[in-house]
Amino acid sequence: MSDLLERLRGRGWRMTAQRRVVAExxxxxxxxxxxxxxxxxxxxxxPEISRATVYNTLGxxxxxxxxxxxxxxxxxxxxxxxxxxxxxxxVCARCGAIRDVHPTGNPLxxxxxxxxxxxxxxxxEVTYRxxxxxxxxx
Amino acid sequence: MSDLLERLRGRGWRMTAQRRVVAExxxxxxxxxxxxxxxxxxxxxxPEISRATVYNTLGxxxxxxxxxxxxxxxxxxxxxxxxxxxxxxxVCARCGAIRDVHPTGNPLxxxxxxxxxxxxxxxxEVTYRxxxxxxxxx
DNA sequence: TCCTACGTTGGACTTTGTCTAAGTCAAATG
DNA sequence: CATTTGACTTAGACAAAGTCCAACGTAGGA
Numbered sequence: 001m002s003d004l005l006e007r008l009r010g011r012g013w014r015m016t017a018q019r020r021v022v023a024e025x026x027x028x029x030x031x032x033x034x035x036x037x038x039x040x041x042x043x044x045x046x047p048e049i050s051r052a053t054v055y056n057t058l059g060x061x062x063x064x065x066x067x068x069x070x071x072x073x074x075x076x077x078x079x080x081x082x083x084x085x086x087x088x089x090x091v092c093a094r095c096g097a098i099r100d101v102h103p104t105g106n107p108l109x110x111x112x113x114x115x116x117x118x119x120x121x122x123x124x125e126v127t128y129r130x131x132x133x134x135x136x137x138x
Numbered sequence: 139m140s141d142l143l144e145r146l147r148g149r150g151w152r153m154t155a156q157r158r159v160v161a162e163x164x165x166x167x168x169x170x171x172x173x174x175x176x177x178x179x180x181x182x183x184x185p186e187i188s189r190a191t192v193y194n195t196l197g198x199x200x201x202x203x204x205x206x207x208x209x210x211x212x213x214x215x216x217x218x219x220x221x222x223x224x225x226x227x228x229v230c231a232r233c234g235a236i237r238d239v240h241p242t243g244n245p246l247x248x249x250x251x252x253x254x255x256x257x258x259x260x261x262x263e264v265t266y267r268x269x270x271x272x273x274x275x276x
Numbered sequence: 277t278c279c280t281a282c283g284t285t286g287g288a289c290t291t292t293g294t295c296t297a298a299g300t301c302a303a304a305t306g
Numbered sequence: 307c308a309t310t311t312g313a314c315t316t317a318g319a320c321a322a323a324g325t326c327c328a329a330c331g332t333a334g335g336a
Contacts, residue, residue: 014282014333035323050285055324071211074293076323090249090257099255103248107264110243111228117237119228121268126245130259152302152313173293188316193293212324214292 004066011064021046022057026067026081032098034076072098072127088125092132101128142204149202159184160195164205164219170236172214210236210265226263230270239266 004023009015025033025041033041039054058079061067068080072091078098087100107124142161147153163171163179171179177192196217199205206218210229216236225238245262 016283016333018284048285052286052325053284056283071209073209074212074215074323077212090253090255090259092257093260099257101249101253101255103245103253104250105243105245105248107241107243107245108266110241111239111266112242115228115239115241117228117239118271119230119237119266119268120274121228121266122231123267125265125267127263127265128246128249128257128259129261129263130257133256136258154302154314156315174291186316190294190317191315194314212292 007066008064013060017046018042018049018053019057021049022054022061026061026079031082031100032070032078032080034078036076038079070098072096088127090128090130092135093129094131094135097132097135103128145204146202151198155184156180156187156191157195159187160192160199164199164217169220169238170208170216170218172216174214176217208236210234226265228266228268230273231267232269232273235270235273241266 004027005015005020008019008023013019021042022038024045025038028041030037030041035051035055035058038058039049039051042049042054058067058069062069062079066081066083068083070078070080070089072078072089073096075096080100082100087102090099090101091097103126107126108121111121111124142165143153143158146157146161151157159180160176162183163176166179168175168179173189173193173196176196177187177189180187180192196205196207200207200217204219204221206221208216208218208227210216210227211234213234218238220238225240228237228239229235241264245264246259249259249262
């Protein structure tokens with residue numbers, strides 16, 4: 001992620017303080033943040049940044065394929081900067097905690113043509129659900 | 139789904155006109171409806187039924203395992219009455235159309251213990267994404 | 277340095293869903 | 307069959323997450 005800013009500049013991004021700050025926030029080890037969490041952290045570095053800009057920037061990063069949007073439930077979407085290493089997710093059904101996981105197998109290959117209904121299938125998302133150690137203990 | 143009402147009665151459900159209507163709506167071949175779509179259809183059979191009751195009833199059916207809740211994005215949840223035949227979903231990234239699919243393989247078996255982080259994993263959801271024939275043509 | 281198109285802002289608005297207090301009714305009971 | 311009671315339903319207020327918009331600001335090219 002460290003050369004993210006270079007890649008973005010290369011793609012014709014106008015570099016603004018706001019975009020830099022959002023990219024910096026995502027660059028930390030805090031993976032799977034909601035837009036609001038990203039905004040909260042961004043504000044500590046650039047107090048006047050608006051929610052709308054955070055949403056815009058995250059949306060652009062998703063479009064560019066630099067960040068993955070993870071929708072595990074009706075709570076807020078989460079943003080995963082680990083876009084360049086394919087992976088799936090394990091989600092706690094109670095508290096919403098998320099972990100990246102790397103199952104074996106290739107689910108894309110497991111979907112026969114007869115089951116594609118003419119769709120152009122481009123992606124699979126596998127979401128494992130269960131209880132995290134903390135929530136299982138309750 | 140035809141004996142759904144019997145099963146519900148057997149589980150101690152108080153049978154009301156509203157619940158009967160919601161069950162009837164789900165019983166049609168219209169799979170993957172949103173709560174609002176269910177409500178719209180229910181209203182044609184029982185004009186005074188309220189949104190809250192539809193939400194309540196759908197929630198109860200999900201808890202009872204009679205209906206599966208499908209969250210593919212931040213749009214409305216969808217309700218899948220096909221709960222007794224395990225399957226996964228293929229979603230159009232543009233228009234949101236959903237199809238049930240039956241991939242080969244067993245994703246649960248594909249998640250090594252080392253990748254479970256102490257979670258009690260109970261379920262997997264596989265979501266294939268792509269463009270449906272209509273949207274691919276645009 | 278100046279221009280201008282691209283980016284940002286705040287606030288209103290939308291969509292989905294949840295909550296609540298008051299009223300209604302299914303069905304157990306006598 | 308009448309009574310009773312707590313489970314169900316209702317309308318509408320509320321909440322969370324995200325989108326939209328018109329006015330303003332500024333990065334970066336000329």
